[in-house]
Amino acid sequence: MGRDLDNAVKSQILNVCRQVAAPHNVIAVAVSDPHVWGYADEKSDIGVVLIAGSPRLMLRHQLKPLKDGTVSLLAVDQKTFERDVERDWLGGLLVENMLTPYEPLVGSAFLWEREVKAKKRIVTEILTNLVLEYPYMSSELLIKPEYFMFEAMARKAALYPPVAYRFQNLLNSGLREKNRESIMKGFRAALESVALEGLVSFSDEYIRIEEKYVTSTRRRKLRVVSLLKVVRSSVLRYSLEAFPKMMRSLMEDYRLYAKNFPDVGSSWDTLVPQLEDPKKHMFIPTPLGLVSLSDEMTIQDFVRRTVPDSQELKMDIRKLGGVLNAVYALRLHRDNEEERYIVKVFRNWLGWKWFPLALWALGTRGFAVLGKSRMEREYALNKCLSSRGVNVPRIIYMSPKERLIFQEYVEGENLARITEETRSSKRDVTELAATFRQVGRAVAEVHKLDVALGDCKPENIIVKPNGTICFVDLEQAERGGDQPWDIAELLFYSGLHASLLSTDSVRMMAGEFIEGYMEASGRVENMKKAVTLKYVKVFFFTPPHVLSAIFNTFRERLKGEKTED
Numbered sequence: 264m265g266r267d268l269d270n271a272v273k274s275q276i277l278n279v280c281r282q283v284a285a286p287h288n289v290i291a292v293a294v295s296d297p298h299v300w301g302y303a304d305e306k307s308d309i310g311v312v313l314i315a316g317s318p319r320l321m322l323r324h325q326l327k328p329l330k331d332g333t334v335s336l337l338a339v340d341q342k343t344f345e346r347d348v349e350r351d352w353l354g355g356l357l358v359e360n361m362l363t364p365y366e367p368l369v370g371s372a373f374l375w376e377r378e379v380k381a382k383k384r385i386v387t388e389i390l391t392n393l394v395l396e397y398p399y400m401s402s403e404l405l406i407k408p409e410y411f412m413f414e415a416m417a418r419k420a421a422l423y424p425p426v427a428y429r430f431q432n433l434l435n436s437g438l439r440e441k442n443r444e445s446i447m448k449g450f451r452a453a454l455e456s457v458a459l460e461g462l463v464s465f466s467d468e469y470i471r472i473e474e475k476y477v478t479s480t481r482r483r484k485l486r487v488v489s490l491l492k493v494v495r496s497s498v499l500r501y502s503l504e505a506f507p508k509m510m511r512s513l514m515e516d517y518r519l520y521a522k523n524f525p526d527v528g529s530s531w532d533t534l535v536p537q538l539e540d541p542k543k544h545m546f547i548p549t550p551l552g553l554v555s556l557s558d559e560m561t562i563q564d565f566v567r568r569t570v571p572d573s574q575e576l577k578m579d580i581r582k583l584g585g586v587l588n589a590v591y592a593l594r595l596h597r598d599n600e601e602e603r604y605i606v607k608v609f610r611n612w613l614g615w616k617w618f619p620l621a622l623w624a625l626g627t628r629g630f631a632v633l634g635k636s637r638m639e640r641e642y643a644l645n646k647c648l649s650s651r652g653v654n655v656p657r658i659i660y661m662s663p664k665e666r667l668i669f670q671e672y673v674e675g676e677n678l679a680r681i682t683e684e685t686r687s688s689k690r691d692v693t694e695l696a697a698t699f700r701q702v703g704r705a706v707a708e709v710h711k712l713d714v715a716l717g718d719c720k721p722e723n724i725i726v727k728p729n730g731t732i733c734f735v736d737l738e739q740a741e742r743g744g745d746q747p748w749d750i751a752e753l754l755f756y757s758g759l760h761a762s763l764l765s766t767d768s769v770r771m772m773a774g775e776f777i778e779g780y781m782e783a784s785g786r787v788e789n790m791k792k793a794v795t796l797k798y799v800k801v802f803f804f805t806p807p808h809v810l811s812a813i814f815n816t817f818r819e820r821l822k823g824e825k826t827e828d
Contacts, residue, residue, distance in 0.1 A: 268298055268309065273368055276311055276334055279327045280369075283338050284315035290341050291370025295360040301438045308335040312360045314344050314370070348381045359426075362415060363433060364445035375449075383453035386411050390462060390472060394480040399643035399741070402477045403547055404556075405469040410544035411450050412443070417541055430538060469546070542663075547642065551660045560662040562606055565669055566595065569602075580606075592672070603672035604659060607641065609634035609738070610666070634666050637738035641668055644714065644740035651712055653705075654733040673733050678702065678721035682760040685768075692768045696775040698726060699757075703779025705732035706749060710785055715744025719753045721760060747792035750780075754793070755802035758809035769812040777820050787824045790817060 268276075273294075280292050296310030297303035308326070311334050315321055321340040326333055339357055346352035348361070361378040362385075389411055394401045420427045433442045454470060457463055462476045542556035551568070554560075560568070566578055577596040582589070589608035594601060638661075648655050656670040678698065685695040702724060709716060716723075717739030725733040754773055761769055777790060792798070794817040799810060 275329045277368055279334055280313045283313060283336060288316040289369055290314040290316050291373045292368040293365040293374055295363060295365035299364050299366045300433050300442055302432050308333045310335050313338040314341055316341055348377045364442050378449045379452045382449045383456050385415050386453045386457055389414050391480055394477050397639055398481055400639045401472050402474045403643055403646055404472060405546040405553060407469060407544040408447060408451055408454055410541050412446050413539050413544060414541040417538055420538055427538060547661060549658060549660050554661050556663045558662050559664040561665060565660060605670045605672055607668045608666060609638035638666050638668060640740055641738040644737045653709055654731055656735055673725050673735060675725040675727040678724040679760050681726060682721060682757050686761055686763045696771045699772050700775040700779035701732055703776040704783040707780045707783035707785030710746045710789060714740060714742055715746045716740050716749045717744060719749040721753060721757045746789045747798060750789060750793035751798035754813050755805050758805045758813055762806045762809055766808060766812045769809055770816045773813045773816040774820060787821060791821055
């Protein structure tokens, strides 16, 4: 398959280009069509892009006969071409020829420089969108360079589906490696350039987004800008449907696709989903190895992966938790040993299940609702805290498409149960107070890392058998965040569990938390804000005498303490 262009044909093409450009000079000429891509036949026109030194706007298409064939010529002035390279001025119509393999006949250095420039712009836009899509997890991603090629293809096919024929022809099994390497040469050069600017770094065969770039991008709040840009490109694409060069070349790709793959569906609306999923080339690290963001592992798949077929296995799955979260305890029994895991399923909080929580904290605290966002926070903040010595459950595996996270089971008792057992006289109140002092220290250590836990209920704080404090359920955690909320939720929720304790016991509990928080150099400002009306009003279900005891303890203990400027 394929039809090479000999020197005689190339000479004819250059003569045609000089005639079309006259009286202006020829800046560059490139053949960008199935002849270069490897699947042209005797009926195929020769697609050529001419960049002329015209001072005026030039954007026209012509069919020119050769001795053996026809040239489909797109002529453009240099200024218009440069604007499309730099700003997607024509929706990438001209730049598209730089994204697929091409053969330069004139101006190879000029074309290479513009190819890298165009691909660098595309890489930067993709990086920005990755940060916006995964604001918490983006710095953890390990990205293969091929991701940017496949993501660029997916975006173009989403805006103009018929172009999927071209991409499928380019990357069929016989031509895939040759064309892929040709396309990736420019993307690798673009990635090296953005690495020099500090946007990304190389880690073996992967790309990592630098934390500084993640932070600066999140602050810029570019969602609306990006959306408007996509809309503009989309409108331009559809407004140019009648543009002869575009439609003629795409019809040629359709003809060749139907010829070469007669047994495969040829409707573009079914072809677009068949393009390679870019997320196959993005990974996150777990103890069981790298996980692709396209991973669809189920609980049963996880069990099959972790337990060899030769071993006898008994598996128990038990649902835990309340209404909003699907959390399961997974037990694997094998060879007289037991392994325990926690499996979290991150569904969207929609409808009546979500409404009471939104109403409860209205005006005080916002919550992440979408399952994808909550899963991302759980993973990213777990990695962030564990790397800094904070006790959190170890993540064993993650299945992004199934929205599953597999975590180690943490042995111990949660703070709510300890408080309730103290209320029922099964524990001594001094033991409870000492525990709250430890919890105060642990919460302060998290806050000093500029992280808020987000959902700091006593149920989410586990006291291990050795007395270590472990934080679980990090799906509402965030860098920065509302740290006073953590303190308010922890203490006033604990007050609900301690409702039958004496006022003196409640004051002791709150006082020991304050001591622990201050011992670990927690911010006084956080504690003072935690007992303001903004937060106290949310916990209307906690008995008034308990609220009053906690409030007065804070007021008395923090009197005279100076806040940071």
